Amino acid sequence: MTEIRNNWTKEEISAIYHSPLLDLIYRAATVHRENKDYAEVQISSLLSIKTGGCPEDCAYCPQAARYHTDVEVQALMSVEQVTDAAQKAKAAGASRLCMGAAWREVRDNRDFDRVIDMVKAVNSMDMEVCCTLGMLTESQAQRLADAGLYAYNHNLDTSEDDYKRIITTRTYDERLKTIENVRKAKLTVCSGGIIGLGETVEDRIAMLKTLSNMPKHPESVPINALVPVKGTPLADQPRVPVWDMVRMIATARIIMPKTVVRLSAGRTEMSMTDQALCFMAGANSIFAGDKLLTTPNPAFSEDMQMFEILGLKPREAFKNGRPVVTQQEALHVE
Ligand code: SAM
Ligand code: DTB
Ligand code: SF4
Numbered sequence: 001m002t003e004i005r006n007n008w009t010k011e012e013i014s015a016i017y018h019s020p021l022l023d024l025i026y027r028a029a030t031v032h033r034e035n036k037d038y039a040e041v042q043i044s045s046l047l048s049i050k051t052g053g054c055p056e057d058c059a060y061c062p063q064a065a066r067y068h069t070d071v072e073v074q075a076l077m078s079v080e081q082v083t084d085a086a087q088k089a090k091a092a093g094a095s096r097l098c099m100g101a102a103w104r105e106v107r108d109n110r111d112f113d114r115v116i117d118m119v120k121a122v123n124s125m126d127m128e129v130c131c132t133l134g135m136l137t138e139s140q141a142q143r144l145a146d147a148g149l150y151a152y153n154h155n156l157d158t159s160e161d162d163y164k165r166i167i168t169t170r171t172y173d174e175r176l177k178t179i180e181n182v183r184k185a186k187l188t189v190c191s192g193g194i195i196g197l198g199e200t201v202e203d204r205i206a207m208l209k210t211l212s213n214m215p216k217h218p219e220s221v222p223i224n225a226l227v228p229v230k231g232t233p234l235a236d237q238p239r240v241p242v243w244d245m246v247r248m249i250a251t252a253r254i255i256m257p258k259t260v261v262r263l264s265a266g267r268t269e270m271s272m273t274d275q276a277l278c279f280m281a282g283a284n285s286i287f288a289g290d291k292l293l294t295t296p297n298p299a300f301s302e303d304m305q306m307f308e309i310l311g312l313k314p315r316e317a318f319k320n321g322r323p324v325v326t327q328q329e330a331l332h333v334e
Contacts, residue, residue, distance in 0.1 A: 045089035123148035196226035225266025253282025
């Protein structure tokens, strides 16, 4: 079995990333097959539960209030709207619902109480529930865990050195602190990044080093290709070559062998052949459904056709066990 390491050096990661492409894919595919059922791909469906109007200045994001994008601000959804969406996603084959809110951080108010109710409701539908709500304190993470949350997504996006170029309204340390709070609550961690922001290859390697040197590897690492959106500072960034996506995925697979590596944003611009290379390189999860949070994504039916052609199968929910809903939060179910 592959050894799990938390001490990868920049030089080692760089040597893997830069190895001849076909060697890299072959090595990643080998690690993948040693550690996972390579044909099993986890499907998450994204739902934007609160859209736009965010006070942060993330240069890539269509939901930041300060940029003039076509995104319409929408207040927090109702629990019923969320369960309806969850039902549809489940029927289409998704095992996880990931709810995203355009918040800088969670506040202890009625909106958070409603998110807690959403988590309980979706969890009781036999779906894994994931949230991405911005920064969290330890007690907020604990409340989400007690309600039955499965995973929390909080991306590093790029390297620590490059972070200030992309976001000025919070620090890398704050990002890492939230991930620590999520860990303390025993939630699973989903954390990854975006390529195509204008970062250097060294930044990509440094980000992968931060992720792989965490005391415990994130259970899932999403690799997003920037979706350039009109009105954001990064609207005119050139598209990333598919080879960069393949190198990122393969390197993540090799250094974090047990992690779910998610081929995330950017699939509408990729052919089935491009995506097949990413699966070969160790990707074993996707976001499915015709919308990511605010931008388009391939239709479920197209993805199912791709699964059929490539011989992939959707992973069932809760294969690694269920979260324990505490008595205290369970009593609050309405
Ligand atoms: N507001 C919360 C936060 O920033 O943590 C949660 C929602 S935010 C939209 C979730 C993630 O989406 C970001 O961390 C970023 O990695 C990704 N994202 C946002 N806009 C993107 C874009 N245009 N292209 C690719 N990924 C994007
Ligand atoms: C992640 O890494 N990518 C997803 C999810 N986690 C929350 C978000 C992608 C957003 C793409 C831009 C949009 O649709 O607004
Ligand atoms: Fe806000 Fe999240 Fe978008 Fe940044 S990425 S502007 S925090 S919604």
